[in-house]
Amino acid sequence: VGFMTDRGKILVTGATGKVGGELVPLLLAEGADVRALARDPSKIPAGAEGTPGDLSALDGVASALNGVDAVFLLWPFATADGVSGFLDLAEHHARHVVFLSSMNVPDDPEEPAPIFHSEIERLIARTGLSWTFLRAGGFAGNTLEWAPQIREEGVVRWPFAGAARSLIHEHDIAAVAARALLEDVHQGAKYALTGPEAITQEDQVHAIGEAIGRPVRWAEIPPGVARERLLAQGWDPGFADSALTYWASLVDNPEPVTSTVEDVTGKPARTFAEWAIDHAHDFAPEH
Numbered sequence: 001v002g003f004m005t006d007r008g009k010i011l012v013t014g015a016t017g018k019v020g021g022e023l024v025p026l027l028l029a030e031g032a033d034v035r036a037l038a039r040d041p042s043k044i045p046a047g048a049e050g051t052p053g054d055l056s057a058l059d060g061v062a063s064a065l066n067g068v069d070a071v072f073l074l075w076p077f078a079t080a081d082g083v084s085g086f087l088d089l090a091e092h093h094a095r096h097v098v099f100l101s102s103m104n105v106p107d108d109p110e111e112p113a114p115i116f117h118s119e120i121e122r123l124i125a126r127t128g129l130s131w132t133f134l135r136a137g138g139f140a141g142n143t144l145e146w147a148p149q150i151r152e153e154g155v156v157r158w159p160f161a162g163a164a165r166s167l168i169h170e171h172d173i174a175a176v177a178a179r180a181l182l183e184d185v186h187q188g189a190k191y192a193l194t195g196p197e198a199i200t201q202e203d204q205v206h207a208i209g210e211a212i213g214r215p216v217r218w219a220e221i222p223p224g225v226a227r228e229r230l231l232a233q234g235w236d237p238g239f240a241d242s243a244l245t246y247w248a249s250l251v252d253n254p255e256p257v258t259s260t261v262e263d264v265t266g267k268p269a270r271t272f273a274e275w276a277i278d279h280a281h282d283f284a285p286e287h
């Protein structure tokens, strides 16, 4: 258990998103002084000081960082381009940064890592800021991709029914982020964050059906058909292929489960079934 510091103002980026939207109320409940950056500050959760800013052009970022002590950094792009400019400004104003990273970042810094989260971690480590890296596994919210099919037909057509994933409730990422922003003991930690269990995609679909009070059916489709759909959604072919290979591997090798959420927050990580109940409205026909 950490000790509370007299943390000053906390800047939350991505405050209108899945994680940031849960983080702002948690920080406010702890009595923290929260400023939230968004392109449209009218969408920021109530109670926080909203400030307009765009991370792509760094518009508004210098003034958003003015007087800030700690930063929650969510980088909403697919490359690390531009993050150095952000970190230069952050270093000038703040002491600590909590970065929403990914479990795909390899532990060994020598290992080549083709994902931008690794590059951002490296750049943060070179600043004078203290840091905490939240290496999150897949978000439970990724299954919102299935919402249109569930609403329209009560079915999910996708490959690898038996692929088992330890998807994490975004609330739990936010709960760990709050501790890392408020307590000094998390400096230098690289937290691998997952849900409390690995559950198959077919069981995820059934949990959504339970939550919405209507049966939802799994309908297996060939990986090639899924690939075509991903490409039609604008996925890069190489990325689609590696994702499909990864999902296929999870049928025999479920994703790992960590106890980090509970270790840091003192509360068990929320299950996928709990996530589905919390998000039942997102799958409702009238949504």
Ligand SMILES: NC(=O)c1ccc[n+]([C@@H]2O[C@H](COP(=O)([O-])OP(=O)(O)OC[C@H]3O[C@@H](n4cnc5c(N)ncnc54)[C@H](OP(=O)(O)O)[C@@H]3O)[C@@H](O)[C@H]2O)c1
Pocket (backbone or CB within 6 Å): 013, 014, 015, 016, 017, 018, 019, 020, 037, 038, 039, 040, 043, 053, 054, 055, 056, 057, 074, 075, 076, 077, 100, 101, 102, 103, 136, 137, 138, 139, 142
């Ligand atoms: N999904 C996964 O499985 C997974 C796993 C590991 C890590 N991650 C990482 O988690 C992050 C996504 O988190 P999330 O799901 O909470 O995000 P999200 O719900 O997709 O929301 C994105 C947030 O980024 C903000 N944003 C987008 N473009 C912006 C810009 N140009 N300037 C300022 N803000 C901008 C959005 O704000 P406005 O649009 O309101 O301005 C919104 O608050 C990404 O960095 C991703 O790499 C995801």
